[in-house]
Amino acid sequence: MASREVVEGMGVEHLSAEDATLWCTQSAEAPLLLGGMALCDGASLRDEAGNLPVDRIRRHVETRLVGMPRFRKLLRSVPLGMGLVWVDDEHFDIARHMRFASLPRPGTDDQLREFVARLLETPLSPYRPLWEFWIVDGLSGDRVAIVPKVSHVLGDGMAILGLVLSMFDFEPRLHDDPPQSWEVSAAPGAAVVLAGALYERWRRQAGAAGRLVRALAHPGAVPAQTTALVRAAGSLLGAASPLPIARPVGPRRDFAWVRLPLPALEQVKRAEGVKLNDVVLAITTAGLARYLERAGTEVDRLRVVVPISIHGVNPAGEIENRFTMMFVDLAEVTDPLDRLRSVHAETTRSKESLQGSLAAVALTLGGLVPQRLLRSLAPRLLHHQPFVNVVVTNLTGTREPMYLFGSRVLEMYPFVSVTANLTVMISIVSYTDGLGLGITVDADAVPDVERLAAAIEVAANELVSAAAEAAGVP
Secondary structure, eight states: OOEEEEEESOOEEEOOHHHHHHHHHOOSSSOOEEEEEEEEESTTTSOTTSOOOHHHHHHHHHHHTTTOGGGGEEEEEOGGGOOEEEEEOTTOOGGGTEEEEEEEEEEOHHHHHHHHHHHHHSOOOTTSOSEEEEEEEEEGGGEEEEEEEEEGGGOOHHHHHHHHHHTSBSSOOSSOOOOOEEEEEEOOOHHHHHHHHHHHHHHHHHHHHHHHHHHHTSTTHHHHHHHHHHHHHHHHSSOOOOOTTOSOOOSOEEEEEEEEEHHHHHHHHHHHTOOHHHHHHHHHHHHHHHHHHHTTOOOSEEEEEEEEESOSBOTTSOBOOOEEEEEEEEEOOSSHHHHHHHHHHHHHHHHHSSHHHHHHHHHHHHTTSOHHHHHHHHHHHHTTOOSOSEEEEEEEEESSOOEETTEEEEEEEEEEOOBTTBOEEEEEEEETTEEEEEEEEETTTOSOHHHHHHHHHHHHHHHHHHHHHHTTOO
């Protein structure tokens, strides 16, 4: 394992405004979690006795985490309720985070689905760094599942994906990484932490005031910017269509996954002159609309929010939350190609508006609100938000196969936990020649997530077939 050395130092990192907002808006019943599931070839991962090399995997992951100090930090409250800070975990133990489980052989996909759902229902311990990696053995076909589970406060989707991918290599490895050392900074006393929190709050407020002064220094631009922001806010704050899935998230979860053929979808993208994200939105919204209609709900419009990572690493090298959001209003269209064209037109319009800027501003300003107040009010308000129906996040993975030691990663599926009254979260990542869709739901709002997954798969097949027919391809 990586060796450690305790040194005297300031060892404190204050939460960014975005991180503080995310932390305060989650609830105890619905913590904000990111992660996924990678399915690997088990035969190539086992040792000579046929067992998973538990200690070797733990050493490997700990070595790869040396350059990511936040994964060895605890979240601690500042005295007098003045916020939260990261401090080094002086008793960090990789065994508490690298966890191993085995399904009754031969473990089915349904059993794996149930296992992941239970992980999504279980909060991370607040007394440890906010992440876990589970290695799940016993799957049929001699597969092994790797399931990372990370608090959203540690980073946005692309940042966490980058972390997960850094655990793997682009070719099989016969030899382990050499052990590395890392330093543990002892946390300062309460008075120093409080003084630092007061300074950090003043710095953020001064920064916000400075931006306002700079805007007023160019009065000619203010009216146009204000008008654009008001117009964007007006379009965003209109209520979305009321749907039965819009209900406060409860304690139960379910998870399903679908793998779609990436080359076929890219061919659709090229033929129609759209973005791959447009294709993904057309497929997922068509599948959701079909699922709801078969459950007895007519859908005339869906409002989708699409998180977009700006970047995931700060100047100190830490991953972080830096993202904006695209809000897309989609009218129900039956024809698959007409739906795709409608999606493309709407995403183009949304990118040209300032809605994403408004979302980023809201996250930043939320971090300036006293955290006790934000923690008290935000979850209750978000449980009844009327603006969004569903979240769809699309992450760029890799076209190259990856390996854990000699074991090839076969498939990847991300997940984002449900929150507020958003009971359906659809996450997508590209890997080799497939798009892996992970669908996380509140199990009481969506009691048959596999039917939703099947409806999305049908929508993908219909779009590919319609595009081929339009191009005259058999």
